[in-house]
Structure formats: structure tokens, C-alpha cells
Amino acid sequence: xxxxxxxxxxxxxxxxxxxxxxxxxxxxxxxxxxxxxxxxxxxxxxxxxxxxxxxxxxxxxxxxxxxxxxxxxxxxxxxxxxxxxxxxxxxxxxxxxxxxxxxxxxxxxxxxxxxxxxxxxxxxxxxxxxxxxxxxxxxxxxxxxxxxxxxxxxxxxxxxxxxxxxxxxxxxxxxxxxxxxxxxxxxxxxxxxxxxxxxxxxxxxxxxxxxxxxxxxxxxxxxxxxxxxxxxxxxxxxxxxxxxxxxxxxxxxxxxxxxxxxxxxxxxxxxxxxxxxxxxxxxxxxxxxxxxxxxxxxxxxxxxxxxxxxxxxxxxxxxxxxxxxxxxxxxxxxxxxxxxxxxxx
Numbered sequence: 001x002x003x004x005x006x007x008x009x010x011x012x013x014x015x016x017x018x019x020x021x022x023x024x025x026x027x028x029x030x031x032x033x034x035x036x037x038x039x040x041x042x043x044x045x046x047x048x049x050x051x052x053x054x055x056x057x058x059x060x061x062x063x064x065x066x067x068x069x070x071x072x073x074x075x076x077x078x079x080x081x082x083x084x085x086x087x088x089x090x091x092x093x094x095x096x097x098x099x100x101x102x103x104x105x106x107x108x109x110x111x112x113x114x115x116x117x118x119x120x121x122x123x124x125x126x127x128x129x130x131x132x133x134x135x136x137x138x139x140x141x142x143x144x145x146x147x148x149x150x151x152x153x154x155x156x157x158x159x160x161x162x163x164x165x166x167x168x169x170x171x172x173x174x175x176x177x178x179x180x181x182x183x184x185x186x187x188x189x190x191x192x193x194x195x196x197x198x199x200x201x202x203x204x205x206x207x208x209x210x211x212x213x214x215x216x217x218x219x220x221x222x223x224x225x226x227x228x229x230x231x232x233x234x235x236x237x238x239x240x241x242x243x244x245x246x247x248x249x250x251x252x253x254x255x256x257x258x259x260x261x262x263x264x265x266x267x268x269x270x271x272x273x274x275x276x277x278x279x280x281x282x283x284x285x286x287x288x289x290x291x292x293x294x295x296x297x298x299x300x301x302x303x304x305x306x307x308x309x310x311x312x313x314x315x316x317x318x319x320x321x322x323x324x325x326x327x328x329x330x331x332x333x334x335x336x337x338x339x340x341x342x343x344x345x
Contacts, residue, residue: 031246033065039070043215076193110241116345142252146243146244153212168186226292228296
């Protein structure tokens, strides 16, 4: 009798609930997205938030994505990947190289002068994720999108017009491969995540940094250094790899329709979109430096060739390191270049 009463009560509550206006459209799932950049920066403002809005719309209001910018859930940028793995956050965005050595195959896209076009390179990266890396080095998470930023620029306290000008300069670098490049160029590399750049420059921990133009307004870089060196030609000095990943168990636990909504806005769609946005926002970042009267140096092709020559040992070392780890580095380079070319780079 008691059991029947409980069942009847539960049925009545369920029926009454279903008749409440608007409740059927309420969110069924809330996901927390954590990342290291401040809210006005290009990636959170113009990539992650629009992406999340599209997912929410595609799900018919069944999912809500909450944004936690600037490490507001705690921890430091190098901890983001583990936060996704451990479920501290449901979704994270990070620079892959903030966890050096853990994702060696991904580093192929960060090799000097590998990138010819950020959109083509991003799509190549995403295709490699789907064909191999997801099941390999990203097996502990679900990759929603993988991309790279626009051409890397050297920003320094003194003009960098030749390879020799790099000698002895303390330069912040974002990843293991890029720090090796800086060292090969004669600089003293200092590995730091992006949010640490302003303090490091103001306290003379470093005298320069490498980042794309796109993110310079977010950290007011053009007020901290006044010399900016760009590389002419088809290939960029460097780029960094970026991922948006989700806790694997959380992703797999979602209802089919919500997973489908996420999938529809992720993968190659997100990769292409993110790269296009970051590349587009290089221009306004550069314009701020121009307006401030800063010194923007465009290296001639002959000097770029000298940088390329100096960078070759970095590539050779990386191939040797991959071989020691049982990875065919030469084949990875060949595959990456072919995918970039296939996608228009």
C-alpha cells in the first residue's frame, strides 16, 4: 500500500512538472568551460563564447555552457589538461605545449617554419587528431577542436633585424619546441604561459616574447616593448598548437542528441573557425602597435633564410628524439606537410 502511494505520488509530481510552462525547455546539462585568457581576449570572446552559443542552440536549450575565464576555477595554465582528465572542469582550452613532452606527435605542427597558413595548418592538425592523435596521445580526453594561431612575431626591448640580434636576449617562449628554437637562435629562452608575460617583462625577467599579434592587446604588450619583428615569405617562424578538450567520461555520458549538437559544432568546423578568427584579429593587434609609433620590422627574405638555416638543428633534434621514443618523426613531418598542402597551405 505504501509502495503504491509512493508510486502514485511520484507519477502525480512528474505529470504536474511536465505541465509547468517552460520547464520542458530547461537545460538538462550544464558544462563548465575553463581557460587561461582574460574575457576580452580573442579566443574566449570571439571563439569560445560564440561556439558555446551555437552548441546551446543546436541542443535546443538542453545544454548550458558556463565560462570560467582567466583560471577562475583555480590552478595554473599547465594544469588545465589534467583538470579536464580529472573532471575539475568539463571542458578546457589550452596551449598543448604548456605540458611539455606529454603530446610529442602534436609538436610536429610547432616545428620552425612548418606553418604556411594558419587555417590550412589548423585543419591539417584536426585531421591528424581524428586519424591518429585522438586514439593515441589524446586518448584520455575527447578533443573537440584543434588549431594553431597566426604567424608568430618576435616582440622585444631592442630591434631584431638579424639573427645576431637575438644573441643573449632573454625571451619568453610558450612551448618546448619553440624554446629550443630560441636557444638555437642565440637567445636565452624562458618558458612561461601567456598570462605571466606582462609581469616578466615589467620585472626584466625577460626582455622579449614570441606571440602572434592577435593576443597582444589582451596583455597590453605594445606598452611594454616597442620593437616587433615579422617574417616575410610563405612560412611563419613558428606557431603554437591549441586544443579544446572535454572530460572523456562526461562526453560519453551525455544523451545522444546533446553529443550530436556538440559534434556538429566541433571538429573541422571549430578548427577552421578558430584559426580564421585568430588570424583575422592579428590585424587590429598590429594596428595598435602602429598607432603607438612602435618599430615594426619586416625581415627581408635573405635574412629569413638565415633564420631558417639556424633553425634546422631544432628539427633534426626533434626527429632524433621522436625516434628514441619509437615515433617516426620524419614520417610525421611528411604527413603534416601533405595535410597542410591538401588544405590549401
